[in-house]
Ligand code: SF4
């Protein structure tokens with residue numbers, strides 16, 4: 001039976017509120033905001049910052065509203081002199097031990113600590129600078145930098161890493177002045193089980209967690225007349241980068257983005273969606289081959305590099321289930337430095353591939369030692385030595401870093417008219433766009449696999465059961481009597497639920513899509529810090545809209561991909577594909 005609503009008074013006004021809520025949630029539900037630094041809806045509550053204090057009639061002490069349940073008849077005051085003074089003292093104590101490097105801090109624009117201090121009218125800190133332990137900055141990871149000196153011990157990162165991602169790479173350690181968030185045995189992030197997803201970074205209210213910034217290297221390449229710098233843009237970037245320019249969440253800015261990148265000076269502006277279509281060709285044929293030849297099933301997608309590292313650490317026994325296809329980012333790099341270089345007679349050593357991704361783990365993926373297949377391809381012909389080695393993808397920028405470069409160049413992004421991507425590596429279908437949303441790779445693969453197996457056109461392209469933000473989605477696809485059970489998981493704690501059965505050989509599915517981040521790439525750790533909690537569904541709808549707008553919506557219809565097979569690769573899963581587009585995975589250090 002549903003419990004009846006509670007009658008409460010907040011700031012002198014009567015309200016009916018849902019039972020079972022904390023005071024903070026109840027207040028926010030009726031439109032009264034209370035400042036917080038550590039609270040994050042839906043996650044475990046650390047109650048660490050003590051900024052959300054309120055006065056409750058009858059209670060001697062002020063209450064932390066994030067953890068105090070609301071009760072019938074309660075009288076709450078959110079903005080009294082006592083509340084305001086206590087909040088300010090707590091905040092000033094936090095600030096006394098804080099580096100205050102706002103001018104040069106990566107989070108300067110989006111820092112919640114800076115904003116809250118400003119909003120609460122803090123113009124000076126009355127306490128002397130506390131002699132906090134000076135911690136070394138952890139720059140070991142190619143994806144993420146940790147600066148424990150800017151950490152306010154709010155615990156959000158620890159919660160996300162453990163409950164959303166089930167990775168537990170970080171936790172609290174030390175006491176008093178030496179308290180910090182760190183990895184096991186204080187090893188650098190690079191030596192830990194961290195999968196580089198950046199979900200911790202997205203929720204961090206300060207500059208304690210930031211991405212490894214590669215914009216300087218990209219500027220240097222752009223200004224080097226001897227380099228031919230091409231850029232590829234992931235699908236989810238176009239549905240989110242507008243937010244960096246004060247446009248509403250979900251603004252579709254594909255054409256503006258292509259134009260802005262051309263203005264930055266890239267020699268060619270290409271699209272990762274081209275290689276997403278290519279991925280579907282290779283992955284689709286791999287699935288068909290596994291089904292026909294009784295290969296290892298379920299096959300699991302391989303586009304999300306955080307998921308790959310997660311499997312290498314936590315589920316090494318299921319690695320043969322993972323598709324050998326490289327991700328679209330890596331396929332693009334390998335093709336740009338072989339096929340494209342050859343077709344347009346460009347020295348592959350001069351080509352610099354920059355990718356713009358919604359993802360911090362993509363930085364890690366690009367630097368995997370095996371991702372040098374274009375170098376291997378040219379080694380003999382160009383007599384390349386070990387010291388000439390180059391990666392397939394040179395630099396990876398997050399959506400946020402790309403936006404920073406556009407701002408730095410003084411480009412008025414929202415006023416741009418828009419331009420097309422360059423051909424041929426800028427041509428894509430609707431199937432490639434939906435890679436940006438959880439369920440999209442699966443849907444794109446089904447569109448192609450169905451037609452290849454049946455030779456008939458698929459009438460309904462949308463698979464609604466695979467859409468939306470649920471953590472796990474399942475569906476049965478009927479391909480002329482062949483019933484394929486498929487599943488989609490986003491967020492690694494959801495993936496874990498499916499993987500146990502795979503490891504025990506009990507999985508009922510033939511094909512599983514796993515995306516590291518909640519929502520898929522549109523919720524990636526490199527995306528804009530979303531002030532609007534509704535950003536994800538809006539970004540998702542934009543991605544599906546872009547799919548509907550495309551004249552071609554199936555990967556096997558992409559004329560540029562078909563030309564690539566005709567002119568260079570020969571056929572999906574062929575010899576050249578094997579060397580350039582496929583990879584392998586290895587067991588990593590066991591979790592401690
Ligand atoms: S974390 Fe925030 S308050 Fe601290 S230096 Fe950076 S911008 Fe300033």
Ligand code: SF4
Nearest residue numbers: 161194195197198200
């Ligand atoms: S990047 Fe992901 S795995 Fe690594 S610490 Fe952050 S949340 Fe955990």
Ligand code: SF4
Nearest residue numbers: 151152154155157204
């Ligand atoms: S690193 Fe950021 S999210 Fe983690 S505890 Fe420190 S301030 Fe909070």
